[in-house]
Amino acid sequence: MGRRLVWGLLIAFLCCAISLFLAPNDLHRSLVAATNHAQQDHHVNRAYNDALAKSILFFEGQRSGKLPADQRVTWRGDSALADGQPDNVNLVGGYYDAGDNVKFGWTISYTTSLLSWAAIEYRQQITSAGEIEHLRQAIRWATDFLLRSHTSSTTFYTQVGDGNKDHSCWERPEDMDTPRTLYKITSQNPGSEAAGDAAAALAAASMVFEHVDAAYSSKLLQHAKSVINLINHNTNYFLIIVKKRACPFYCSYSGYQDELLWGATWLYEATGDKKYHGYLTSNQGWSGSVSEFSWDNKLAGVQTLLAKRFNGGDKELGKYKSDAESFICALMPGSGSQQIQTTPGGLMYTRDSSNLQYVTSSSMLLFIYSKNLVVSRVNGVHCSSKYFSASQIRAFAKSQVDYILGKNPMKMSYMVGYGSKFPQQLHHRGSSLPSIKSHKPKISCNDGYDHYYSSSQPNPNVHVGALVGGPDSSDNYPDQRSDYSHAEPTTYINAGFIGSVAALL
Numbered sequence: 135m136g137r138r139l140v141w142g143l144l145i146a147f148l149c150c151a152i153s154l155f156l157a158p159n160d161l162h163r164s165l166v167a168a169t170n171h172a173q174q175d176h177h178v179n180r181a182y183n184d185a186l187a188k189s190i191l192f193f194e195g196q197r198s199g200k201l202p203a204d205q206r207v208t209w210r211g212d213s214a215l216a217d218g219q220p221d222n223v224n225l226v227g228g229y230y231d232a233g234d235n236v237k238f239g240w241t242i243s244y245t246t247s248l249l250s251w252a253a254i255e256y257r258q259q260i261t262s263a264g265e266i267e268h269l270r271q272a273i274r275w276a277t278d279f280l281l282r283s284h285t286s287s288t289t290f291y292t293q294v295g296d297g298n299k300d301h302s303c304w305e306r307p308e309d310m311d312t313p314r315t316l317y318k319i320t321s322q323n324p325g326s327e328a329a330g331d332a333a334a335a336l337a338a339a340s341m342v343f344e345h346v347d348a349a350y351s352s353k354l355l356q357h358a359k360s361v362i363n364l365i366n367h368n369t370n371y372f373l374i375i376v377k378k379r380a381c382p383f384y385c386s387y388s389g390y391q392d393e394l395l396w397g398a399t400w401l402y403e404a405t406g407d408k409k410y411h412g413y414l415t416s417n418q419g420w421s422g423s424v425s426e427f428s429w430d431n432k433l434a435g436v437q438t439l440l441a442k443r444f445n446g447g448d449k450e451l452g453k454y455k456s457d458a459e460s461f462i463c464a465l466m467p468g469s470g471s472q473q474i475q476t477t478p479g480g481l482m483y484t485r486d487s488s489n490l491q492y493v494t495s496s497s498m499l500l501f502i503y504s505k506n507l508v509v510s511r512v513n514g515v516h517c518s519s520k521y522f523s524a525s526q527i528r529a530f531a532k533s534q535v536d537y538i539l540g541k542n543p544m545k546m547s548y549m550v551g552y553g554s555k556f557p558q559q560l561h562h563r564g565s566s567l568p569s570i571k572s573h574k575p576k577i578s579c580n581d582g583y584d585h586y587y588s589s590s591q592p593n594p595n596v597h598v599g600a601l602v603g604g605p606d607s608s609d610n611y612p613d614q615r616s617d618y619s620h621a622e623p624t625t626y627i628n629a630g631f632i633g634s635v636a637a638l639l
Contacts, residue, residue, distance in 0.1 A: 192599030228279030252633035297383035304582030330393030463517035470518025494630030551598035
């Protein structure tokens with residue numbers, strides 16, 4: 135007798151047995167309740183699917199360079215097609231990291247690492263949602279640029295564009311005429327942060343493409359191994375070559391050690407090479423208790439990855455595991471060592487400027503850590519006298535995703551284009567100025583400020599999927615274009631959110 139037939143007979147028998155013990159009305163109510171529950175689950179899952187799809191779509195609106203034929207964000211056009219020319223190199227492509235028109239290699243690398251981690255950790259869920267290919271395309275748009283930026287074994291370009299001059303103009307990417315200044319690190323002028331971050335991004339992405347494009351995966355990994363050699367262990371500044379050594383625009387406030395560990399961790403994940411393991415074990419002293427995960431401080435990401443290996447049997451990584459638990463305790467409400475407070479509405483609040491970047495990245499780590507606890511059969515985390523199970527950690531992370539998508543005092547979604555109420559005045563040049571497809575004449579630097587920046591009207595181009603900086607500490611969101619601390623989207627806010635919402639599918 136076939137296995138399916140046996141199961142069918144068993145189910146039929148159970149149904150008959152249940153019907154004998156339930157009155158007709160009770161049976162009807164049970165069936166209705168089961169149907170309603172299934173419909174509710176389907177509705178919730180569809181909502182998360184929609185949020186995932188839109189958060190990935192956002193990256194197409196941030197593209198720099200020659201746009202492909204299958205570009206879905208149609209209000210954008212080609213831009214920055216001459217990037218790299220002053221040095222006779224091709225630096226076309228990549229992403230504008232926020233509402234401006236500069237390409238920061240540092241944040242592109244961090245964004246790429248998070249996108250790749252989501253694709254690795256939640257490949258099955260993202261595939262089931264029909265978005266894995268779109269996510270791979272988003273990753274590849276970044277890694278193609280990082281490969282071009284690594285022009286030789288001794289040179290890596292870290293930024294295209296003058297941040298100060300760019301920020302003094304309000305221009306579409308397609309019109310911009312501010313200097314496309316080039317910044318780079320070399321073996322003579324190393325930059326530990328930029329090199330470690332790029333190595334992590336390339337190594338993580340190599341794992342994404344390992345089984346779908348082996349040649350590309352191998353190329354990414356080769357460049358990851360090469361670019362990390364540009365690290366100088368004796369500098370804690372991001373160095374560049376222009377006229378003097380300095381930060382190109384953003385500095386590393388947390389130091390350089392986290393990027394060195396971040397790069398080594400992902401190279402170990404991608405290769406299994408013991409030399410990276412040795413580097414991580416011998417430098418455990420660099421790890422410490424932190425309460426944020428961001429483009430500046432990657433320690434919590436390192437700790438989360440290596441805690442999984444500790445729970446899997448690698449007891450040489452104990453410091454990372456204990457520090458990972460310290461990170462969990464710093465976030466969880468009611469913990470004896472909580473450092474990050476929540477708003478009255480329940481949102482984690484790290485700092486006022488672009489707070490959602492910390493919410494999405496931290497939530498991603500909470501989801502991954504809770505998952506690893508279950509897989510490793512570890513009961514939970516002790517925070518002083520308080521104990522948090524994996525399900526409690528996951529529930530708190532879920533509350534952050536739900537807050538962002540509309541379960542908050544403002545009753546609005548902080549993702550543009552999601553739900554019936556969302557931000558209308560995004561602090562974003564391309565979104566706030568008429569599309570070059572509908573308005574061909576150039577909009578100059580000052581004209582953008584004079585006629586559009588201060589407008590009280592909604593942005594003409596809906597930048598679907600963009601997550602803004604978020605509400606203030608009292609859960610208020612004024613929705614004003616000039617309020618860049620709360621109204622500006624960034625690639626790294628979305629990157630952390632993709633890993634968070636994918637966990638709920």
